[in-house]
Amino acid sequence: MDNTAFHNxxxxxxxxxxxxxxxxxxxIAEVFFRFPGHHSLEEFYQRVQQQDPSIGQTTVYRTLKxxxxxxxxxxxxxxxxxxxxELAASDSHHDxxxxxxxxxxxxxxDPRIEKIQHExxxxxxxxxxGHVHNLYGICSACAAQEQRERQKGGAPATxxxxx
Amino acid sequence: MDNTAFHNxxxxxxxxxxxxxxxxxxxIAEVFFRFPGHHSLEEFYQRVQQQDPSIGQTTVYRTLKxxxxxxxxxxxxxxxxxxxxELAASDSHHDxxxxxxxxxxxxxxDPRIEKIQHExxxxxxxxxxGHVHNLYGICSACAAQEQRERQKGGAPATxxxxx
DNA sequence: ATAGAATTTGACATTCTTTTTCAATAATGC
DNA sequence: GCATTATTGAAAAAGAATGTCAAATTCTAT
Numbered sequence: 001m002d003n004t005a006f007h008n009x010x011x012x013x014x015x016x017x018x019x020x021x022x023x024x025x026x027x028i029a030e031v032f033f034r035f036p037g038h039h040s041l042e043e044f045y046q047r048v049q050q051q052d053p054s055i056g057q058t059t060v061y062r063t064l065k066x067x068x069x070x071x072x073x074x075x076x077x078x079x080x081x082x083x084x085x086e087l088a089a090s091d092s093h094h095d096x097x098x099x100x101x102x103x104x105x106x107x108x109x110d111p112r113i114e115k116i117q118h119e120x121x122x123x124x125x126x127x128x129x130g131h132v133h134n135l136y137g138i139c140s141a142c143a144a145q146e147q148r149e150r151q152k153g154g155a156p157a158t159x160x161x162x163x
Numbered sequence: 164m165d166n167t168a169f170h171n172x173x174x175x176x177x178x179x180x181x182x183x184x185x186x187x188x189x190x191i192a193e194v195f196f197r198f199p200g201h202h203s204l205e206e207f208y209q210r211v212q213q214q215d216p217s218i219g220q221t222t223v224y225r226t227l228k229x230x231x232x233x234x235x236x237x238x239x240x241x242x243x244x245x246x247x248x249e250l251a252a253s254d255s256h257h258d259x260x261x262x263x264x265x266x267x268x269x270x271x272x273d274p275r276i277e278k279i280q281h282e283x284x285x286x287x288x289x290x291x292x293g294h295v296h297n298l299y300g301i302c303s304a305c306a307a308q309e310q311r312e313r314q315k316g317g318a319p320a321t322x323x324x325x326x
Numbered sequence: 327a328t329a330g331a332a333t334t335t336g337a338c339a340t341t342c343t344t345t346t347t348c349a350a351t352a353a354t355g356c
Numbered sequence: 357g358c359a360t361t362a363t364t365g366a367a368a369a370a371g372a373a374t375g376t377c378a379a380a381t382t383c384t385a386t
Contacts, residue, residue: 018362020352020354020363022352022353022363024363024364040343055365058365059364062363077242081246083244083344097283097287106287108283113276113279121260121298124271124302126260126298126303127306128298128300129299130299131298132296133297134294135283135284135291136237136292136295137289137292138290143290183332183333183334183382184382205372218335219335219337221336221338221375222336224374225374244371244372245371245372246372246373
């Protein structure tokens with residue numbers, strides 16, 4: 001996969017803001033564009049460390065924010081309170097099915113939803129920059145588990161491990 | 164509006180877990196059911212304080228978590244890192260249009276999306292418990308503002324007030 | 327009603343993440 | 357090369373979420 005277009009867009013944003021292109025920013029953007037999925041600051045920091053151990057966490061944090069400002073990244077939240085960052089390219093999608101019992105995340109995609117989103121943005125006169133769409137539920141494995149729990153005891157403090 | 168059904172559901176959940184019904188829990192649930200929209204812990208705490216100043220923040224926090232566990236509340240996140248809680252009733256919706264420039268939030272609703280969500284849940288074999296659907300963009304007012312900024316100076320540190 | 331056991335509460339402490347600060351470093355323009 | 361300005365990274369600060377624990381409350385069984 002070639003991320004030249006992303007790098008160019010970031011470069012363009014940087015210079016439009018009158019900022020400098022630095023080695024750190026390039027490396028962090030590189031890692032961000034090449035590391036698919038939704039990851040926390042910590043996870044990106046780990047990856048960046050492997051490329052260049054001298055880069056600090058603060059710089060990774062700031063560069064991720066910068067990527068968000070540039071419209072290239074999106075900050076997303078599931079339900080654990082940790083911010084995650086994801087590529088905000090038009091051909092990437094931000095629809096997730098999250099199991100509230102085991103935390104499993106499945107990426108989902110439905111073109112009809114994309115279409116409706118654009119309609120809604122038009123209706124409310126918004127310039128759409130991105131979206132977060134999370135469906136929360138119980139996956140089949142956890143549902144079966146819960147079923148078993150419930151059949152066993154009458155109502156014995158219904159499993160603490162709900163989170 | 165009558166929230167008896169909600170109170171009953173909460174009561175039922177409480178006793179099913181073998182917990183006690185207390186005045187605090189009743190008051191907090193009352194405030195939660197009567198205070199429409201999506202609010203932070205702090206906001207609920209303020210409201211609860213007005214009803215009964217002796218109730219502590221910790222208890223509000225715990226009761227909101229409890230309401231989530233009971234499936235009556237949902238924890239939602241926009242992009243400021245603060246958890247908000249919203250009624251998770253089947254006839255309430257969790258679709259928001261958020262302006263990333265001024266922070267304005269508009270509630271949106273489209274029955275087609277609801278329908279597709281159920282289809283997707285079926286497809287991936289999930290028991291749907293709720294969802295969060297946020298569209299991020301620039302509202303018309305902020306878009307106009309941004310346009311003006313851009314035309315003025317060439318690229319004078321393009322407005323710090325981006326958040 | 328009342329004692330005893332268990333739960334709940336609320337102030338405070340702790341943990342964890344996010345954000346700011348500031349001196350040192352690096353880049354840029356002259 | 358030198359002065360100016362931006363950037364970096366360690367550490368501190370701020371802020372939110374969660375844990376602790378003694379005191380208060382609730383429940384259950386007399």
